[in-house]
Amino acid sequence: MILSAAIWVAMLVLCLAFLLTVWRVVKGPTLPDRVVALDMLVGIVIGFIALIAIRTxxxxxxxxxxxxxxxxxxxxxxxxxxxxASPAPEGEPPALLRPAIVTMAPPQARRKPGRKEKPDETVSNRRRKSR
Amino acid sequence: MIQMLSETAIAMIVLLGALFVLAAAVGLNRLPDLYSRMHAASKAGTVGSALMLLAVGLHAGDLGTLARALAGFFFFLLTAPVSAHLLAMAARKSGYPLAKQSVLDEMKNRPESI
Incomplete structure (x- = not known):
């Protein structure tokens, strides 16, 4: 009797945990967040299966x-x-991969008026080159 | 008497596992960035489901079932760190940032290891 009550309580707790994890899957701002939450969902489902195994x-x-x-x-x-295989989406460039020359150079050095305009080396270009 | 004691112990293990899983789910929602969320999910969540599997093996009272449950237990405990570490390495290499309030980033000073 203790065991069946404990299994009910554990199932309710697992339902709550499942809903919280699904909320992270829905909300998660990046792809790895969703992957972590999906991994966690597998663990919760294993817990459900174990509870059903004890019950039946x-x-x-x-x-x-x-x-x-x-x-x-x-x-x-x-x-x-x-x-x-796929880089992080742009928007807020990660501090680690940002090329140092872009962040360190003073702005007037890059925008000199008489200088011939070279093809602009964007962040993604440099990143591709550094790979 | 003995049976009641063992049932109580199994109930305790089940409840403990459920609480571990709930703690992992709360941590998954409350922690600030990917890497700390991974820390919550891969440790507490794995221990929770592994404890419930252990409870199945103890409840059956059969040596073969207990051996299978223990095999599953150690399988989960061994594969969870591997997958979490692989996912963290992949996310760090492809440039997902840490949270603003994280105090130490040891891989930042060692770009050759990334």
Whole structure:
């Protein structure tokens, strides 16, 4: 009786955690935020499967939980490779990848009036070159 | 008596796992940037679901089931840091910024490691 009550309470808590994590998936400002939240969702679903296994007594659910964990791990690894292949979106350029010459040079050195206009080397151009 | 004690212990483990998962979900919403959110999700969330899996193995009272549950337990505990570390490295390499209030960025001074 204690156990069934505890399982009910745990299911309610897991529902709350699930909703919070879904909120992060919806809101998450960047792609890696959503990937982290999806990884977390897999963990919560594994918790649900474990609770159902205790309730019903079917221990075969453990295998389902293990395979779901394997799928979640592989999905996270694949998403990590995808994030690695695509640079962060522009908008606020990361301080790490911003070329030092653009930030350090005084503005009049770049906009000298008599100077011939070279093709502007934008941040993304330099970043591509530095790769 | 013994059975009631073991049921109480399993109930405690289940509740503890659920609370860990809830803490991870709250941390996922409250922490400021990607890297600290990852810290919440990959530690507390993994321990929560692994504890619930351990509770299944203890509840069945069967050695084979307990062995499978323990295998799942260690599988989760071993794969979660790998995936979190890989995701953090990928995000840092492709240039997602840290939060404003983070105090230390050790990879900033070592551009060759990025």
């Amino acid at each position: 007594g079917f221990t075969l659910y453990i295998d389902i939980a293990i395979s779901l964990g394997l799928v979640g791990f592989l999905a996270t690894v694949a998403f990590a490779r995808f994030i690695l």
